[in-house]
Amino acid sequence: MNFFDEESVPPEWINSDFLKEVLEFNGELKGVSIDEYETAPAVGPSDHFASIMFRTKITYSTDEKKGEKCSVIIKAMPTVPGMKLDFVTKNDLDYFGTEIFMYSKVLGRCEEILKNAGYTDKLVAKILYYSEEPRKVLVFEDLKELGYAMPTRMLPNDEEAKIFFSKLAQYHAAVFKLESEGHENMKRRGTMFNAPYMMPFDGISALCEAVRTIPGYETIAEKLSQISQMKLFEKCKQTLNIPGSYNLLSHGDFHVRNMMFKNNKEGAVEQAVLVDFQMCNWGSPAYDLIDIAAVIPYSKREKLYKLYFDTFTDILVKSGFEGTLPTYELFQKEMKRYQHFDLQFLCISTIAMTLDTAKADPAEMMKLMFNKEIVLQVFKQPKYLAFVKELLPVLLEEGVLDEIIQSN
Structure with a gap:
């Protein structure tokens, strides 16, 4: 087998x-x-x-x-x-231990906090069973039976994007309040950056080759040629493990396929629930935000970040949070500090979510990603290049590419 x-x-x-x-x-x-x-x-x-x-x-x-x-x-x-x-x-991260902890000790309490703040939509699936011996296993209610389904498309429309960012704000606010009340064992390590490097392809090299085909992007292509995939990975890992201006237990793998959705009678998404809490990480909220923003055109992100922050603070106020509320300026500082993650997720999440895999076998797709010529073709698809053309000039102008080049 x-x-x-x-x-x-x-x-x-x-x-x-x-x-x-x-x-x-x-x-x-x-x-x-x-x-x-x-x-x-x-x-x-x-x-x-x-x-x-x-x-x-x-x-x-x-x-x-x-x-x-x-x-x-x-x-x-x-x-x-x-x-x-x-x-x-092959690493020291306890993925199943983290998920068992989240479902047995954290997420139920988060739903109580949200309910008390007036946010009554379902946050996660109900956990029915968990065990670490003789095998690591969790059993959940079947969300499909409750009308939820996996996303039908990877790139959200404007209304769906609002639901994504609002739902993330709900989780972040609840877990932030929970930790402020002294909940134990919240400072866990996760995300792909605290695991061994296992990228199946060199995304930066493929991106650089694709950018060389875009007129007027010669300076950006030259900057990208000075950045290796490993250098960017290590820069992200370093940032991830430096405490933020304020911290919380992030989801750690917050992308479209780690949500399930319920539609209204007109077929539009009206509710979302979060799934897969194996990679939760204690640190800046910016990580989850930049992860999910990889499927959002850059020009639309700021409004969604503001929606997220307003929802986050609204929940804290309505739930009786007694600490000092983070300011929007502090939030923007964290987003700025994590800006090089925009380049990393452009080479991972954005490329994955712009692929039309509806007619492809996922196992075969995995094998193809080890083929350099196929990878280069994927990075040159128009849908993906639309994201590239919008984001990379910003990273150039704001000095992000130079910062990565100069990093140790």
Whole structure:
């Protein structure tokens, strides 16, 4: 079995005994017997990089009721040798320990804080079960059964973008208040930058080659030629691990595919919930913001940052936060300090989200990203270059490219 097969073949331990343990875990059900169940992959191949995920539809009975039905999402640590297992095990970050901590100790409290502030929309899926022994596994309610779905497109429209930034502000405000009240073990390390460098392609070199084809961007291309992917990665890592003007437990991997959405009757997105809390990191809120902003044209970002900040402070005030509120000037200082992440995410998130993968097999796409010629073609696609043309002149004018070149 290879690591792509592992995502499509349910493990033997997902059986009646395990499912009975899951349903009885929180004490709401007793005397459960599993009548029947069916397990299938919950996501597509390679959709979830640090875990394997399955959806199990269960028919069960208790002493009081017969033939009850439910659907659960089972998220487990990969076991087959390969990129997934290496990513999870070959560093000192405890991805599953962090996610278990978040769902068992933090996110429920966050929802209480938000509810008290008048923000009643769902924040995350309900956790039904978790365990670290004999295997690391979490089980959630199936959001699909509640009307939520994965995004149908990676680049949001204006209204969807507002929902993204508002939802992030809600999570940030709640976790910020929670830490201010003395909640323990919040200072965790995560994100891709505290893990071993595992980029499958040289994004900076590919970007530089693409920029050389744009008339009038010769100076920018020359600057990019002096920046290596590793140099940029290390610069980001250094910044990430320096405390900010104010800090909180960031999501650590906040992009479009780590949300699920519910539409209204007209088909427009009206609610979003956050998923995947394996990479949470204590530090500046700027990290999550620049991550999600990678799919937003630069000219539209400032209004969304202001929406985020206004929502963030509104929740703190309405929830009875007793500390000193961050100012917008302090917030802007953090965004400025993290500006070189704009270049990093341009080579990762923006390129990934502008790809039309609807007709492509994700496993094959992963393999293609190791082919230099294919990577260069991807970086020259018009949809991606539209982001490039808008962002890079700003990074040049504000000295960000020079700062990266001169960094040690």
